[in-house]
Amino acid sequence: MGVEDKYLNQFKAGKKEQYAARCAFFLAGFTVTTWAPMIPVIKERLQIGDDVLGLLLLCIGISAFVFMPLAGILNQKLGCKKMLQINIVLFALILIIISSLDNVWSFVVFLLLFGAVMGTIDVTMNMNSVIVEKLSKKRIMSSMHAFWSVGCFCSAGLFSVLAKQGLNITTVAIIHGIIIFVLCLISSPYFLAYKGASNEKPIAIPHGIVVLFGILACISFLAEGAIMDWSGIFLTEAKGLELSLAGIGYAIFSVAMLVIRFIGDRAVQYIGEERICVFGALVAGFGFLLVVLIDNFYLMPIGFICIGLGAANIVPVLYSLLKNQNDMPINAAVTAITCMGYTGVILGPALLGFIAHGIGIKFVFYLLCMLFIIEALLSKYIFKRLS
Structure with missing residues (x-):
């Protein structure tokens, strides 16, 4: 022990x-x-x-x-x-x-x-x-x-x-x-009075498999930030919706994410952590693709639902997996992936804004689709290492 x-x-x-x-x-x-x-x-x-x-x-x-x-x-x-x-x-x-x-x-x-x-x-x-x-x-x-x-x-x-x-x-x-x-x-x-074992370093540079966890968290948080900050602009500028409907994408995404997280623990138990991360990333990536390709107002929500359903449980599973890795103590590992994930929220939307300005808002959503495909591949590699 x-x-x-x-x-x-x-x-x-x-x-x-x-x-x-x-x-x-x-x-x-x-x-x-x-x-x-x-x-x-x-x-x-x-x-x-x-x-x-x-x-x-x-x-x-x-x-x-x-x-x-x-x-x-x-x-x-x-x-x-x-x-x-x-x-x-x-x-x-x-x-x-x-x-x-x-x-x-x-x-x-x-x-x-x-x-x-x-x-x-x-x-x-x-x-x-x-x-x-x-x-x-x-x-x-x-x-x-x-x-x-x-x-x-x-x-x-x-x-x-x-x-x-x-x-x-x-x-x-x-x-x-x-x-x-x-x-x-x-x-x-x-609340638990947990402080971490006395030999732990409370701050440590992310290393080992925790770095990969952090990258996955960053992509997931980036997607959430992008939907919150850019979906309204995308729907009004690229899809021509009225300003009053600008928030509908984020609302649908949020409800889908909430619902799947409530049943997420049972879903992970039956489907498995690996499938939740790999197939969840693919579903979210497919959702971003649908949002770009579908112009029908009544079908467009399917894309936002897919993003919410696919991305919802990736981050919770990542935090759960921290107890199975030995590269970093839990205290430092939680701090590390939270910081890396938060980078996606803080810097991500701003970076996407520069991309939208230079290439176009549609490319931002294509890019997010590709990032989730990368996340699926990276998830597959992580579980191979953990096993």
Whole structure:
């Protein structure tokens, strides 16, 4: 038995720990989506253009990316339990403060803090979930990631209802903050106090098979970012849809991904991890191809459904596989693939924008199709190595 396995024997993960791990994902999605509807109001309040707004939003991404590796150090010092308790509360408090600011430079400061907390939570909740799944000896990773989407849907729906009642964004943020505090208070006793074995390096350069995991995560996150940021532009410019229908692609993709993640754990159990990754990547790639080739409005959603269904469980399976590799300790491995995956979210959409500007928006979707074919081949190679 290795040092890490001996250390893990100190912990247990029953139903309460599993529900708490899912709640961490729910709260992260709930908080992030509370911020998104505030953006138009804040833009109008500050009287800024798209260029300044873009730089403000970039603060979140850059800060999250910088703090993800540092989360490994903090987790080893404090443990997942304290890290999640502290950062979830900070997440809600910063959100409330942001909703009331009226100065650009104060926004820079608090958006940097917002990104730092978001990146830290992302690493910590995934680390907590990997350990909970390993101790539970049952597949639960897909359902955990599904609860992130549930948090997003609940937050967006509640925000819309409260806004229609005439409440300002600060009042809405306070109500959302209270919900976050209460759910954190209920679930936090059951977060694991996992710190990693004493001989682990909390930060390590990705190496071995973990690098390949990171590449797969990067492609999957890139696709999600592309659908979120570019599908509306693609549908209005390349397909000629009305502006009111610009968000339909992302909505269909999100629902498909949510549904398949809820049944994903059982699907992986019956179909197998390798088929989920290999065939999932091929289905997602086929979906991007359909989106480009189909012009019929009523058939076009099939492409977005395929992308959501195919890509939904790849990342959860990757996190689950980390417990089967020996190249890096779990703490460092989770940090590594989260950072590499997040590169796809932060830098990917911007890079795709340059490609769209130079070659055309359709080529972006052809490129994503090819990337998922590469992901299928790479997945096949990874499972061959693991076996």
